[in-house]
Amino acid sequence: MDAEDTLLMIPGPVKVAPRVLRAMSRPMISHRSAEFGKIYDDCRSLLQEFFQTQNEIVIMSGSGTCGMDAAVGGVIGKDGAILTISNGKFGDRFTEIGNRYGKAVPVSFDWGTPYDPERIEAAVFEGCRAVTMVHNETSVGMVNPAREIGKIARKSNSVFIVDGISSIGGNEFLTDEWGIDIAVTGSQKCLAVPPGLAIVSVSKKAESALVPNSGGFYTDLLAHLKSARKSPTQTPFTPAVPLFYALQEALHMAKEEGFDVRRARTTRLAESVRAAARALNIELFPVQSRYSQYSNTVTAMKIPQGITDDKLRGGMKKQGIVVSGGQEALKGKIFRIGTMGVCSEGDILRTIQTLELILTREGVIERPGAGVEAAGKVLLG
Ligand SMILES: Cc1ncc(COP(=O)(O)O)c(C=O)c1O
Incomplete structure (x- = not known):
């Protein structure tokens, strides 16, 4: 296979549309110019729609973790405490970040196991400056109940911080x-921009809770907010200008499709992957309850009996299709298919078809076809 002709079906970075790639090759401009300010302003207003918020938006040059870092560091400062809810890798990351600044009090569930809001409510403590959660836990392919946890955070008057990195634009x-x-989101997920931008929405309540000069220096949210309000709009430090070109183009592309239409399309694509998995007797990984949903942006499935992770993903890679494996303890146990951004129906069908061929060759299924048929039915509606 031609290494450049690869279908990227991982949960980010995702395929980037040619018009977005072309936008990145425009000549460099001064980041202190009115021209850059216009791009930043345009992105900020489209992002408010994308996030479904009236809150301020800041865009930082850094990956999604940079946004998580800015949020936690900014709110808890050097000695504050934070409640971190986790049922996967990225929930755990909030705990690590919290402990780097102040103190994180984790409420942990097994990876892929739904939250128990009662346990969370009982764990909220006096002086808890913030509650963090991951909406779409990419490591396990499940969506956690942000509405319910938001109510708990409000009761304790904590700042509610949500990692929406692999969610915003794909799930509700x-x-x-x-x-x-x-x-928080990251450019390389549902926005279908190359990696490198962290986008953060900040409410008035969060802004007034930010501890001046005590979080990170580069990630100081107050400094980013101040610059974003300048005229022309600026970033406090030199931004990754070509990524802003890409972001603006990708936002317009998503807007042309319709943000709701894209979300609905992402949902349908994920439903088709789940239908194919069921038809092939491949078990979906996350445990279902009234407090969890399957993700629409990443489907996590158990590696079927009779094949190894290496053979499954290695076989797909040889055919030019890249899917993700499990992380940490789930390595070798699950595989994950992303459905974000500009992923198409054809991309899904080719992925399922290739998976079926590999499973047939390895003797896991008798013949190919059932997965594509089931996925096709969902896509046809
Ligand atoms: C839910 C979630 N949170 C955080 C991250 C970390 O983002 P980044 O790798 O862009 O720093 C990811 C990346 O996959 C993610 O999916």
């Missing part, structure tokens, strides 16, 4: 309706 994500004070 109602920043204002769910009372999310700080929401």
Whole structure:
């Protein structure tokens, strides 16, 4: 296979549309110019729609983790405490970040196991400056209940911080309706931009809770907010200008499709992957309850009996299709298919078809076809 002709079906970075790639090759401009300010302003207003929020938006040059870092560091400063809810890798990351600045009090569930809101409510403590959660836990392919946890955070008057990195734009994500004070996404997920931008929405409540000069220096949210309000709009430090070109183009592309239409399309694509998995007797990984949903942006499945991770993903890679494996303890146990951004129906069908061929060759299924048929039915509606 031609290494450049690869179909990227991982949960980010995702395929980038040619018009977005072309936008990145425009000549460099001064980041202190009115021209850059216009791009930043345009992105900020489209992102408010994308996040479904009236809150301020800041864009930082850094990956999604940079936004998580800015949120936690900014709210808890050097000695504050934070409640971190986790049922996967990225929930655990909030705990690590919290402990780097102040103190994280984790409420942990097994990876892929739904939250128990009662346990969370009982764990909220006096002086808890913020509650963090991951909406779409990419490591396990499940969506956690942000609306319910938002209510708990509000009762304790904590700042509610939600990692929406692999969620916003793909799953329903109602920043204002769910009372999310700080929401974070990354450019390489549902926006279908190359990696390198962290986008953060900040409510008035969160802004007034930010501890001046005590979080990170580069990630100081107050400095980013101040610059974003300048005229022309600026970033406090030199931004990754070509990524802003790409972001603006990708936002317009998503807007042309319709943000709701894209979300609905992403949902249908994920439903088709789940239908194919069921038809092939491949078990979906996350445990279902009233407090969890299957993700629409990443489907996590158990590696079927009779094949190894290496053979499954290695075989697909040889055919030019890249899917993800499990992380940490789930390595070798699950595999994950992403459905974000500009992923198409054809991309899904080719992925399922190739998976079926490999499973047939390895003797896991008798013949190919059932998965594509089931996926096709969902896509046809
Ligand atoms: C839910 C979630 N949170 C955080 C991250 C970390 O983002 P980044 O790798 O862009 O720093 C990821 C990346 O996959 C993610 O999916």
